[in-house]
Amino acid sequence: METVQETIRPPVHEKVQEPVITIRHLYKSFGANKVLADFSLELKKGENVAVLGKSGSGKSVLIKCIIGLLKPDSGEINVLGQPVANLDHDELDRIRVKVGFLFQSNALYDSMTVRENLEFPMRRHWIKMTPGESSDRVMETLKNVGLAHTVDMMPVELSGGMRKRIALARTLILNPDIMLYDEPTTGLDPITGKEISKLMMEVGEKYNTSSLIISHDMNCIRATADRIVMLIDGKCYADGSYEELKRNNDPKVKQFFE
Amino acid sequence: MMAKRLINNVKLGVFVIAGLLLLILALYMIGRDSNLFGKNFELKVQFENVQGLTAGNNIRYAGIQVGTVKKVKIVSDTLIEVTMLIDEKMKAFIHQTDLVSISTDGLMGNKLLNITPGKDGSPLVKEGDILQVKKVASTEDMMETLNRTNNNIAVISDDIKRTVQRINNSEALWKILEEPTLPAYLKESMAHIREAAGKAADMANDLSAIVNDVKNGKGSLGAILTDTSIAKNLDQAVVKIRSVGDHANELAEELSAMTQGVKNDINNGKGTVNALLKDSLMAMKLQSSLTNIEQATAAFNENMEALKHNFLLRGYFRKLEKQKKKDEAAASVKK
Amino acid sequence: MALPKTWQSFLDETGDMSRFTGRFFAQGFKPRYEFSEFIHQCFIIGFKSLPLIGLTGFIMGLVLTMQLRPSLIDYGVESQLPAMVGIAIVREIGPVVTALIFAGKIGSSIGAELGSMKVTEQIDAMEVSGTNPFKYLVVTRVLAATVMLPVLVILSDAISLYGSYLGVNIRATTSFQLFFKQVFDALSFSDVWPAVIKTFFFGFAVGMVGCYKGYNSRKGTEGVGRSANSAVVVSSLLVFIIDLVVVQVTDLLGIN
Numbered sequence: 001m002e003t004v005q006e007t008i009r010p011p012v013h014e015k016v017q018e019p020v021i022t023i024r025h026l027y028k029s030f031g032a033n034k035v036l037a038d039f040s041l042e043l044k045k046g047e048n049v050a051v052l053g054k055s056g057s058g059k060s061v062l063i064k065c066i067i068g069l070l071k072p073d074s075g076e077i078n079v080l081g082q083p084v085a086n087l088d089h090d091e092l093d094r095i096r097v098k099v100g101f102l103f104q105s106n107a108l109y110d111s112m113t114v115r116e117n118l119e120f121p122m123r124r125h126w127i128k129m130t131p132g133e134s135s136d137r138v139m140e141t142l143k144n145v146g147l148a149h150t151v152d153m154m155p156v157e158l159s160g161g162m163r164k165r166i167a168l169a170r171t172l173i174l175n176p177d178i179m180l181y182d183e184p185t186t187g188l189d190p191i192t193g194k195e196i197s198k199l200m201m202e203v204g205e206k207y208n209t210s211s212l213i214i215s216h217d218m219n220c221i222r223a224t225a226d227r228i229v230m231l232i233d234g235k236c237y238a239d240g241s242y243e244e245l246k247r248n249n250d251p252k253v254k255q256f257f258e
Numbered sequence: 259m260m261a262k263r264l265i266n267n268v269k270l271g272v273f274v275i276a277g278l279l280l281l282i283l284a285l286y287m288i289g290r291d292s293n294l295f296g297k298n299f300e301l302k303v304q305f306e307n308v309q310g311l312t313a314g315n316n317i318r319y320a321g322i323q324v325g326t327v328k329k330v331k332i333v334s335d336t337l338i339e340v341t342m343l344i345d346e347k348m349k350a351f352i353h354q355t356d357l358v359s360i361s362t363d364g365l366m367g368n369k370l371l372n373i374t375p376g377k378d379g380s381p382l383v384k385e386g387d388i389l390q391v392k393k394v395a396s397t398e399d400m401m402e403t404l405n406r407t408n409n410n411i412a413v414i415s416d417d418i419k420r421t422v423q424r425i426n427n428s429e430a431l432w433k434i435l436e437e438p439t440l441p442a443y444l445k446e447s448m449a450h451i452r453e454a455a456g457k458a459a460d461m462a463n464d465l466s467a468i469v470n471d472v473k474n475g476k477g478s479l480g481a482i483l484t485d486t487s488i489a490k491n492l493d494q495a496v497v498k499i500r501s502v503g504d505h506a507n508e509l510a511e512e513l514s515a516m517t518q519g520v521k522n523d524i525n526n527g528k529g530t531v532n533a534l535l536k537d538s539l540m541a542m543k544l545q546s547s548l549t550n551i552e553q554a555t556a557a558f559n560e561n562m563e564a565l566k567h568n569f570l571l572r573g574y575f576r577k578l579e580k581q582k583k584k585d586e587a588a589a590s591v592k593k
Numbered sequence: 594m595a596l597p598k599t600w601q602s603f604l605d606e607t608g609d610m611s612r613f614t615g616r617f618f619a620q621g622f623k624p625r626y627e628f629s630e631f632i633h634q635c636f637i638i639g640f641k642s643l644p645l646i647g648l649t650g651f652i653m654g655l656v657l658t659m660q661l662r663p664s665l666i667d668y669g670v671e672s673q674l675p676a677m678v679g680i681a682i683v684r685e686i687g688p689v690v691t692a693l694i695f696a697g698k699i700g701s702s703i704g705a706e707l708g709s710m711k712v713t714e715q716i717d718a719m720e721v722s723g724t725n726p727f728k729y730l731v732v733t734r735v736l737a738a739t740v741m742l743p744v745l746v747i748l749s750d751a752i753s754l755y756g757s758y759l760g761v762n763i764r765a766t767t768s769f770q771l772f773f774k775q776v777f778d779a780l781s782f783s784d785v786w787p788a789v790i791k792t793f794f795f796g797f798a799v800g801m802v803g804c805y806k807g808y809n810s811r812k813g814t815e816g817v818g819r820s821a822n823s824a825v826v827v828s829s830l831l832v833f834i835i836d837l838v839v840v841q842v843t844d845l846l847g848i849n
Contacts (some may be wrong), residue, residue, distance in 0.1 A: 069717050093723045107718035110709070121722040263633070264795040270636040277744030280751050284785060313780050561839060 016082045018176055019078075020210050021066060026075035028061055035061045036072070037234035043178070043212055048204060050213040050225035052256060057231050060104070063180050066212070067101050068092045080177065097125050100171030100209070104183040106163045108155040108170070115151050118142070118170050125174065137173060144203060145169045160225040161192035165199065172207055177202070179211040185220040197223040218256065230256070297346035298325065303358040303371070305338050311360055311369045317342050319356075319373040324348045327371065342371065355380040357392030368397045457514075464512055466547035607659070607757030613670030614619040614804045618660035620725070621732040631733040638699050638734070638800075639741030645743050647752045649694050654682060675772050676779030678757045683780060687750040689836055694797035696744055697827040700803040701802050703734055704824030707807025716808070738800030743792040783848045789841040795832050802828040 021043040028036040035058035043049050053059045066077060068084050070121040077084045082095055108117050118138045122129070129137070142148045145165040155163055164184065171179065184200060185193035197220045204211055204224075215221050221228060222242050230238040230245065230253055238245060238253050246257050290296070303310075317325040325344035333339045344352070355376030363370050374392055382387070411487055425431060434440065594603070658678050665671050707730060710716050719726040759770045806824040810816045 064717070067721055069720060089725070096723060097723055099721075101718070101721045103714040103718055107711045107714040109715055109718075110713075111706075120724075124719075125723040266636045266640075267632060270632065270640050271749075273640045274635075274744055277747045279784075281747050281789065284777070284780075285782070287773075288780050288782055288785065445712075 017042060020045050021212065022078040022079055023062075023066070023075070024076045026062070026065065027073045028058070028065060028070065028075075029073060034079065034234055036065075036075075039075070039231070039235050041229055041236060043210055045210050046208075048211045048213065048224055048226045050215060050221040050228045051231050052216060052218075052228055053214075053220060053231035054216065058234055059216075059231055060182055062231065063101075063182050063212065063214050067096065067099060067180060097174055098177045100174065100176035100179045102164075102168055102171050102179065102181045102184055104168035104186055106155075110155055113152055113154055114142070114147075114158075114166055115157065117166065118173050119168060121174055125176055127174070141169045141173045142166075144172065144206060145199060160188055161195065164188065164192075164196055168196075168199065168203065172203055173207055175207060176209060177200065178208075179209045181211060181213040181215070183215050183217075184213065185215065185217045190219070193217065193220060194223070196220075200224050216256075262498065298343045299349060299385045300328065301344055301348055301352070301383060302344045303340050303342065303387065304333070304388065304393060305340060305360065305391055306336050306342060308338050309342065309360050309369060311371070314372065315369050316363070317371040317373065319344075319345060319348060319352065320375060321372075324373070342549070349382060352378045352389075353377070354383055354387060354389070355381075356389055357575045358389045359392040462547060465551070604787045609809070610802070610805050612820075613808070614801055616727065617732060617735055617801065619725055621736070625725075625728070627729050627733050627798065630729055631736055634733045634737035634782060635741055638737045639744060641766030642695060642698055642741070642745060643748065645698060646691055646694055646749050649690065650687070650749035650752040651756040653686060653690055654678065654758075656755075656762040657681060657686065658757040659763065662760075662764065671773075674761055675757070675767070675775035678760075679754060679776030679779050680784060682753045683750055684784050684788050685836075687753055688746050688795065689745045689832060691749045692742060692792065692799065692832045693829055695738075695745065695796070697825055698833060699738055700799045700824040700828040701821040703738075703800065703803030704806040704810075705817055705821035707731075707804055708810030708820035710758060711810045711813055712814070712817055727808075733807060734804055735797060735800035735804040738803075739796040740791055741798030742799070743789055744815050746792045747789070783843075787839060787843045791835060794835045794839070798831040798835055802831060 019042045021041070022040060023041040026036050026039040026106065026201075039058075039062065041049070041051075051059050051062065061067065061070060065072050066079060066084065068087070071085055079095055080098060082091065084092065087095065109120065112120065115138055117198065118141060119134060122134060122137070139148060139153065142151060145168055147162055147165050147169070150158060150162065150166065160167065168184075179200075181227075183197055188196060200211070200213075201224055203209070211224070213221065215226055225242070227239070227241060228245055229236050232238075232252050238248060238250065240248075245253060248254065283510040311327060311330060312549050313329055313496070315327045316323055317327065325342055327340055329341040331339045342358075352373060353376055357374045357376055359372045359374065360369055361372050362368070372392075373389070376390075463531070658674060661677060662671065662674060664672055665677065684756040703799075707716075710730070715728065716726045719729060754773070754776060758767075758769065761767050761772060803824040806820040806827070
């Protein structure tokens with residue numbers, strides 16, 4: 001049984017040595033299209049890192065490699081000390097319990113109610129709890145994203161922003177150590193996008209997660225990330241805080257800040 | 259949610275069970291028709307030509323469905339063996355002499371086998387017995403016969419046509435037919451014939467009465483054999499036999515009275531049917547009477563022969579013979 | 594490759610589909626079993642299809658009877674109507690028409706459902722949530738379709754025969770008992786078994802094609818629509834091809 005981790009999250013500016021995700025020399029190509037070429041990244045505990053890149057630059061491929069949905073051609077991916085690419089199905093499942101993945105399109109199950117959507121990961125990961133406990137957990141998580149009243153609604157009845165929150169709740173319900181956000185604000189209006197960004201920060205504090213945010217929405221990145229990694233030409237092109245990168249004069253970097 | 263899921267599962271269960279039950283029911287009904295479930299036994303029959311009979315065709319016994327054809331196997335170029343699967347219960351009804359034929363269900367239906375009851379009293383069939391084939395005209399044979407019949411009818415109708423023409427052209431015949439007194443004569447003749455028959459019948463009746471007497475006489479004769487003092491009675495019996503001749507006269511009278519009675523019956527409207535009925539009864543009686551007489555006479559003769567050889571009665575019979583000779587002598591003298 | 598492009602893509606897709614089917618057999622019979630999802634899919638695929646299939650079955654029996662009657666009257670064998678309709682429904686029309694309706698309803702809905710799940714990353718989400726989506730989505734649906742179609746065909750046959758009974762009674766009068774006696778007299782095991790067995794293959798084909806098309810749906814709503822559409826077309830075609838194969842096999846085995 002998973003419990004909410006009570007450890008207090010250290011302040012961001014204190015450098016924590018323990019990396020939760022380590023990516024080294026990652027290569028991935030689809031046919032002749034080399035998406036990732038020698039990409040390396042390190043995410044330390046408690047850190048919020050954004051991966052910035054153009055559409056089709058391989059951001060989604062990167063995040064799917066981390067969670068094991070795609071297998072890299074070569075390179076090394078360590079998540080919580082485990083080499084993801086070499087794990088069998090059961091071992092991968094044990095890692096995935098600790099890694100939350102917020103999909104770009106939310107991926108809420110249309111045929112299920114909000115409650116069933118939230119219960120699904122718990123049920124599927126064999127987390128044993130009584131119906132009462134499970135219901136309490138669902139309500140608590142929904143409260144954390146501010147949508148407790150939607151518990152018995154179907155996903156199609158909800159607005160885009162609400163669906164994003166429900167999807168976030170579904171990833172949080174397992175108390176993950178790491179959160180992977182795949183373009184969390186894409187397709188939302190700027191105001192809702194800002195709300196989601198704020199919510200991401202809040203839950204990050206509350207659930208004590210490290211997060212990897214993939215986006216091309218500079219507002220979101222600016223609000224959520226401690227550090228930004230520029231994914232250009234399949235590799236880590238530049239690395240630094242928002243302010244540092246903004247001062248960078250490289251044209252490929254600069255175009256993101258115009 | 260759990261409750262709804264449960265209800266859905268129940269619906270699904272009902273749905274699947276309904277489907278399975280229908281399948282089982284259908285298979286059972288088909289199986290019952292082809293005798294796959296009840297107890298069965300096998301019989302065989304051999305044909306020269308099965309006319310398209312195949313496994314699964316029905317078998318009927320006196321029109322009742324009793325089984326199906328299990329297998330049709332070619333034994334040789336002129337012999338085809340058909341194995342029949344028949345309801346166990348029919349073992350009590352099918353005899354070894356029962357006959358099997360192939361026929362068609364309706365005009366264009368499936369082929370089927372008919373088992374026709376054969377001779378009574380032959381033993382019942384056992385598992386694996388071979389039944390005999392009943393020769394039945396096939397449709398082709400029937401057609402051929404029909405053709406021949408048609409030809410014959412054509413010839414016959416020709417003949418009839420010619421005959422009728424000749425009758426029409428014959429004056430003499432028409433004269434006879436048109437003669438008004440002829441029917442009356444014919445009627446009278448018939449009455450006479452009937453009368454004669456009636457008389458004959460009466461006569462027979464009386465004869466039977468006489469024979470009864472004779473039978474009784476035989477009874478006394480039996481007694482004679484065990485009792486030595488009945489010679490006298492015997493004598494009387496013999497006398498009685500002799501008096502049969504006398505009775506004959508009475509008989510004739512009775513006969514005529516009887517005839518009168520029958521005539522009255524007819525006149526009183528009891529009708530010819532009644533008379534005929536009487537006639538047939540008479541005839542039967544007559545026949546049985548004659549048989550009785552024959553038997554009785556034969557027995558009498560035997561007894562007589564036996565008596566002749568009996569030492570006790572030897573004397574009596576000698577006397578009888580002497581007397582007879584004397585009489586004869588006297589008669590011849592008289593002549 | 595000298596093959597025309599359409600042939601190439603046809604063979605490519607056939608190969609893909611075969612591999613997909615192979616994956617079904619490789620994964621479908623190993624734990625973990627998605628039993629409750631299988632039951633749920635049986636309910637959706639089987640029970641929910643019953644009204645549609647029952648209605649088409651009823652109309653089919655009724656119409657077939659009314660259409661056959663004049664021909665049978667011409668031959669003077671009107672009394673054989675129940676036997677003829679019974680054999681036609683049980684052997685061929687019941688299974689094939691039901692399978693086609695099934696392909697239209699279930700093939701398209703599976704294709705569209707899995708297609709949209711694929712497009713909206715629900716399939717990926719499932720995998721991340723500790724679920725093998727192939728087992729959870731494909732195996733359960735294919736098995737449910739395989740098992741439910743025979744049940745639907747049997748029920749549809751029964752409803753068809755009832756429709757036929759009413760059809761006979763429009764112009765003539767026959768008792769329920771006599772009608773069914775005539776039908777079952779005409780039927781034998783060799784009429785029922787191949788018909789029931791081939792419906793399993795029909796159901797499998799419909800489920801498999803629907804899942805393949807949905808699972809490999811291309812991005813975008815157009816991809817979903819195309820998945821649903823081609824699932825119906827391909828599975829309907831497969832129903833006829835399987836029917837052809839089954840009739841050849843039963844003929845070879847001499848069960849006709």
